[in-house]
Amino acid sequence: MIYDKHNLYLDRVRNRFEKLYDKEVAEKCLRRFKMLVGRYELGVYSHPNPEMWNEKTSYIITYGDSILEENKRPLKTLKKFLDEYAIDKISHVHILPFFPYSSDDGFSVIHYRQINPELGSWSDIKDIGEQFSLMYDLVLNHVSRKSKWFTDFDEGIMPAKKFFISVEKNADLSTVTRPRNLPLLTKVTCKEGEKYLWTTFSEDQIDLNYSNPDLLFEMLDVLLYYIYMGAKSIRLDAIAYLWKKIGTSCVHLLETHEVVKLMRDLLDLVAPDVTIITETNVPQKDNFSYFGEGDEAHMVYQFPLPPLTVHTLQCGDSKALMKWAASLEKIPPKTTFFNFLSSHDGIGVVPATGLLSPEEIDKMIQTVITHKGLISYKANSNGTNSPYEMNVNFLDAISHPDENIDLRAKKMLSAQFILLSFIGVPAIYIHSLLGSVNDLEGVKKTGRNRSINREKLDYSKVVEALNNPESLRSKIFSGIIKLLEIRQQHKAFSTESEQKILNIHSAVFSLVRSCPEEEITALNNISDKEVSISIADFKGTDLISGQEIGHEIKLNPYQYMWIKK
Known part of the structure; x- marks a missing residue:
């Protein structure tokens, strides 16, 4: 059985390589x-994939x-915070790039296998992993100009001499x-003379050449090293731009998808729980499209959700x-959505294209500017x-800095309620969890x-704020944690449960999550006015307030309910 499965995977992998080279x-x-498969002693599994996510699964980014704490390594402080405030409430921790880097807050990696000494060590990462499942970034589109790969390229040393993409100046x-609104090519002067290198994101982030199999295997090796070092989730950063072909868009190319599928094949073979x-x-x-046919990514970021939620709360x-949510097509088995509202990056405008009108997008942008936000262009x-x-x-983004604390907290919790109601796995950025401002x-x-x-x-100021129930941080943090704790207790929020969109009132976000064991109706007044609705033959208990709810329901501004029938 193991032998047959092994051969099946190898046949699949051979086909992948033949599409690339x-x-x-x-x-x-x-x-x-x-040879790579056995290098990290991860082994070849013969059992079916385990249950990878359920209603208890959530991420903090x-x-x-x-x-930070004075005179303490940041990763130790992070562990201290997580142990105090997140155990049994959040299951996974996405630690954004923690490697030595030269720019872009970690996304210009100098060394893929080392920890930034200013943060801590691999043992600190391991310590966090004792209580939480960990997610690492594989920053695979580009590498730092200060990396050894690039210095070897500069000196004409193989194999790195062919790890980058050199293009004619006038191509x-x-x-x-x-x-990005930046030059695509960056001029460098190396041992072999002047070259123009492909740089999608910045002159310090030099794109890697995956048409060279030596480079591909370097990254496959890094992937397995991360798993060996405790990763349970791998985020493929900026994956869409991976493969380059002049004369094409150089985004979402067939070869890019084949690389993702190859990585999936590798993990299915040696680490199916990742x-x-x-x-x-x-x-x-x-x-x-990165779901493939269930043979590519396990999860994709739900990028339309952040701008649509911003629009919803801004406009009431x-x-x-709801129209977008109702349009979501069925996705392959054993895949799900990675739902989020915010992250270390900005809130994407492009994913809202076609879902909001140009006028609605412009209004959203102008409101963000009024709220002292900024806009980046491509x-x-x-x-x-x-x-x-x-x-x-x-x-x-969803509340004006001059609004009172209670109103701002209500709006924020209303948004997080939307996130936690949707089918998929929720991920909450630390600055959202803690109610941070610009x-x-x-x-x-x-x-x-x-x-x-x-x-x-x-750290001390965060703790002080969390211990003050009247602070903005405390109101938002405690509200989100309460929702997470309720969510964990109900299988209706599992990734395998059904989702049905309701259209009850334009000011009410409404859907039903159901499984054989239970049915929960989510209602959320996303406006600043009281709303009364009627649902025929409806009766249940609001899991948040504990109140019995009948078919006539009154929702105060920004009030939300999870009603179990």
């Missing part, structure tokens, strides 16, 4: 793949140094999709959100620029828009 190279790659790159999550901040159809109108192939993301803390001083200090929601918090 010619047959002779593919056979060599297959032999290398066989954080940098290793989001919370026609007009069809290439650009996620989740692959693709990060593709693009329109929905392209985003969902749920129609666009370059289009026709030479114009368009909004790419809204750089703002989520709390400030860090405009951070933007001034770094000159980068994204610093607005990457503030480094003082």
